[in-house]
Amino acid sequence: MAWAEDYVTAVELRDYMRFNDSEDDVELALAVSAASRAVDNRTNRQFGKVDTAEERTYAAEWDRRRCRWLVEIDDVQDTTGLTVQTADGAAVDSYALEPVNAKKESRPYTRLVLRTLSTETLTSGEDEVTVSALWGWTTVPDAVKQATLLQASRFFTRRNAPFGVAGSPETGSEMRLLARVDPDVAVALSPYVRWWGAA
Numbered sequence: 001m002a003w004a005e006d007y008v009t010a011v012e013l014r015d016y017m018r019f020n021d022s023e024d025d026v027e028l029a030l031a032v033s034a035a036s037r038a039v040d041n042r043t044n045r046q047f048g049k050v051d052t053a054e055e056r057t058y059a060a061e062w063d064r065r066r067c068r069w070l071v072e073i074d075d076v077q078d079t080t081g082l083t084v085q086t087a088d089g090a091a092v093d094s095y096a097l098e099p100v101n102a103k104k105e106s107r108p109y110t111r112l113v114l115r116t117l118s119t120e121t122l123t124s125g126e127d128e129v130t131v132s133a134l135w136g137w138t139t140v141p142d143a144v145k146q147a148t149l150l151q152a153s154r155f156f157t158r159r160n161a162p163f164g165v166a167g168s169p170e171t172g173s174e175m176r177l178l179a180r181v182d183p184d185v186a187v188a189l190s191p192y193v194r195w196w197g198a199a
Contacts, residue, residue: 002048002049002050002051003046003048003049003050003051003135003136004036004037004040004046004048005036005047005048006029006032006033006036006148007032007035007036007039007047007140007144007145007148008032008036008145008148008149008152009029009032010025010026010028010029010032011025012145012149013028013031013032013149013152013153013156014028016149016153017153017156024156027156027159028152028156030155031152031153031155031156032148032152034152034155035148035149035151035152035154035155036148036152038151038155038181038185039144039147039148039151039181039185039189042181042185042186042189042193043144043189043192043193043194044193044194044195044196045074045075045192045194046136047136047137047140047141047144048136048137048140049077049078049134049135049136049137049138050134050135050136052134053081053082053132053133053134054132054133054135055130055131055132056073056074056130056131056132056133056135057127057128057129057130057131058071058072058073058127058128058129058130058131059071059127059128059129060114060122060128060129062122068113068114068115069113069114069122070111070112070113070114071111071112071113071114071129071131072110072111072196073109073110073111073112073131073133074110074135074136075108075109075110075135075136075137075194076097076108076109076133076134076135076136077102077103077106077107077108077109077136077137077138078133078134078138079097079109079133079134080134081132081133081134082131082132082133082134083131083132083133084112084114084129084130084131085129085130085131086122086128086129086130087127087128087129087130092114092129094114094115095112095113095114095115096112096113096115097109097111097112097113098110098111098112098113099111106139106141108136108137110194112129112131114129141192143188143189143191143192144188144189144192146188147181147184147185147188147189150182150184150185150188151181151182151185154182
């Protein structure tokens with residue numbers, strides 16, 4: 001799996017749309033890529049995975065209620081080789097990943113909890129914590145694949161309605177195409193929408 005990958009293939013979309021030939025595979029592939037990025041935009045996350053560990057920097061927020069530092073991070077499911085450092089290069093060994101049940105529920109970790117240590121001084125500044133990890137999801141959820149197929153089929157079919165209107169006024173089936181993801185796509189993706197912000 002790669003970062004920002006397509007969540008289905010042109011062949012899968014062709015089968016989904018019940019086409020018998022490969023004449024439109026180039027256009028189908030474009031629809032798949034566009035739909036995959038629409039899924040990313042709708043959910044505020046993406047479902048690929050980097051091939052090698054990458055360093056990313058984050059701001060830490062002090063949780064006054066529970067007296068701990070919280071760091072909102074990008075999605076990570078594979079914690080192999082995950083490392084945490086402060087801006088001055090000090091390694092942070094005392095941390096926890098949340099949500100605590102992420103692994104059981106096949107969901108990613110989205111937050112680090114840094115336990116207060118005398119050697120770690122944070123100030124809530126930007127780029128204070130550096131995390132190296134294999135960012136992303138280990139597998140694309142089925143609901144994401146289904147949503148991508150549905151949205152890609154809509155994008156592909158849109159070429160037959162260049163003015164944004166589908167159907168026929170004579171039969172009363174005319175409708176204006178929506179300027180957002182398909183409502184059923186929104187329903188399928190709703191459990192995967194990520195809201196960024198400190199707890």
